Amino acid sequence: MATSVLLPRGGFSPSSSSSSMILLLLLVLVAISSASPVHELVSKFGFPPGIFPKEAKNYKLSTDGFVDIELDQHCLLNFVWSANFYIYEKRIRLKLNFGRITDITGITTQKRYYYTPGWVPVTAIDVGRHKGYVVFEAPSSNSRAYSIASLKEIRHCMGRKLDGHSCGDSCETSSIPISEV
Numbered sequence: 001m002a003t004s005v006l007l008p009r010g011g012f013s014p015s016s017s018s019s020s021m022i023l024l025l026l027l028v029l030v031a032i033s034s035a036s037p038v039h040e041l042v043s044k045f046g047f048p049p050g051i052f053p054k055e056a057k058n059y060k061l062s063t064d065g066f067v068d069i070e071l072d073q074h075c076l077l078n079f080v081w082s083a084n085f086y087i088y089e090k091r092i093r094l095k096l097n098f099g100r101i102t103d104i105t106g107i108t109t110q111k112r113y114y115y116t117p118g119w120v121p122v123t124a125i126d127v128g129r130h131k132g133y134v135v136f137e138a139p140s141s142n143s144r145a146y147s148i149a150s151l152k153e154i155r156h157c158m159g160r161k162l163d164g165h166s167c168g169d170s171c172e173t174s175s176i177p178i179s180e181v
Helices: 012-036 037-046
Strands: 058-061 066-072 075-078 085-097 102-109 118-122 124-126 132-139 142-145
Touching: 037 058, 037 066
Parallel strands: none
Antiparallel strands: 058 066, 066 085, 075 085, 085 102, 102 118, 102 124, 124 132, 132 142
């Protein structure tokens, strides 16, 4: 029994086969990134899904290993009955590795000490080095740890206000006043 194979015009070449495979792989990655929410993605890398708000659904995987996450608007989030607030910008970019997220842009947290009010960037999120805890790393002693169990629930954004003050259209984190909590 003879089997026929269709070859592209001009015959078969390794470069056309490689290009086709790369194109197919990119199409699969695009389909995966648009089909499942970011919470499923981070769970596959060892993180509890609640590290991102429910409103963070769309994401894109880039070829350089970064993940771009989009929200409809800026988001104020609070974890576990604490006075620690986080702002998730409309666009977040990060590098996702198993147990560790690095190179984060678009997530900020309140400074730990209220006598120096303001916001600092979250630089990394780690679940691997502290058994049972997720650590949101920020400069100048502003890192905070939460139990993995407390971040399994995916929370909604609290809105765009803190202590009655709106973020405004641009939600520039440096302009949000913080009163004593």
